[in-house]
Amino acid sequence: MEEQLRMDLTYITERIITIFCPPGCPEKIYLQNLQQIILMLQSKHGHHYMLVNLSQKNKTLTQMNHKVLDTGWVDLLAPDLNQIISVCTTMNNWLQTHEKHVLVLHCRGCKGRLGVLVASYIHFANISASAELSLDHFAMRRFYNDKLSALMTPSQKRHVNAAQTDRLYFVLQPAQLLKGDIMVVCYDKNSQSASRQVVFRLQFHTGLVFGHTLTFSKADLDCASEDARFPEDGKVELLVSDSPEKITGRELWSNGRCVTVDYDTFDPLVRRDSYQDTSSLETDRNEAGGN
Incomplete structure (x- = not known):
């Protein structure tokens, strides 16, 4: 039972990480797990990571991290469009500023808010033409489909849809004679x-x-x-x-x-x-x- 209440850390891509704490996790276990994860992040990424807090503002969380973006998003509700754009813009700027910068998406409670942000950032990166590897989009979409979409409320799903990278075209011009x-x-x-x-x-x-x-x-x-x-x-x-x-x-x-x-x-x-x-x-x- 205690194992089910432990926090989960996942590398969606090499530069986008999620930290999820399930509902009902006692504060003591949450803080212990969080401290261990923060030490790992600092050891691996130094001060090159920014934590995006999708849960309510937490003084302890702020004190433990050098750079925290508090979204203030309410559990089970879809944030308004301006909030989504603001957070995605900050995330994008952080990744573009330095090649070693990574993002840590922190969510305590239900996974719906995490699903909203992942799906929104896929859309945002497509529109802004500043995406990472195209393969990273597949990885983010797969993570959204496999781990998040089923746990979102209908309103959250309606608010955002995970972007699809269906086809990529290469054209050889001028035409090449192929033989052998x-x-x-x-x-x-x-x-x-x-x-x-x-x-x-x-x-x-x-x-x-x-x-x-x-x-x-x-x-x-x-x-x-x-x-x-x-x-x-x-x-x-x-x-x-x-x-x-x-x-x-x-x-x-x-x-x-x-x-x-x-x-x-x-x-x-x-x-x-x-x-x-x-x-x-x-x-x-x-x-x-x-x-």
């Missing part, structure tokens, strides 16, 4: 740290292509198949044509504002010639990346 063994590698580029991270890698032979569409599920994708951030129902579709003419309907393809596809092949972070330096592929996979 082909390798496709997708990276997420971090211009600030001059690094990139492999999102997925795949190989195929044109002799085995039938029709104009090749579909690869998560299990078919190198790197992504073992990456928990890549959605389980995610897939990669390659559309090929018989001629260099533009594919009919291509003008309808568009990416969300949070997605930037870099076609600058003169940039060494973007360019890769065939199988050049294949030994670095796994190194690239482990590099930290971001938009």
Whole structure:
């Protein structure tokens, strides 16, 4: 029983963390758990974390943390739009100020307020075009769907809906003549740290292509198949044509504002010639990346 009343800490992404204290948790256990968590956060992140308190203002919580944003949101109620925008703006500015900055979302009571903020921040980041890794959006959406949405009140669900990143388009222009063994590698580029991270890698032979569409599920994708951030129902579709003419309907393809596809092949972070330096592929996979 006591184990069920312990606080739960979850890394949704590397830079967004949640601390949840269930209803009915005694004050003594809450404070003991909180102190242990704060010591861990300070040890791992130093003063690079900001705690967003989604529960009522708590003097003890403020004294234990160097930087606290008190929202004052009421349990079981949906906050007004201005409050949501204000908190999301502060969160976004904090993450953008320094690459080591992390957010800690603290909620004591019901998880509805946590669901409101996570869903709202996904929307906010899409609109402001300042999102972290696209994979982080999948991770946040999965956390919202799996852990939060079922525990929200109908009003809270009506107030916000988790954003969907359904499709991401890449177009090869001018058209490329494909023949023989082909390798496709997708990276997420971090211009600030001059690094990139492999999102997925795949190989195929044109002799085995039938029709104009090749579909690869998560299990078919190198790197992504073992990456928990890549959605389980995610897939990669390659559309090929018989001629260099533009594919009919291509003008309808568009990416969300949070997605930037870099076609600058003169940039060494973007360019890769065939199988050049294949030994670095796994190194690239482990590099930290971001938009």
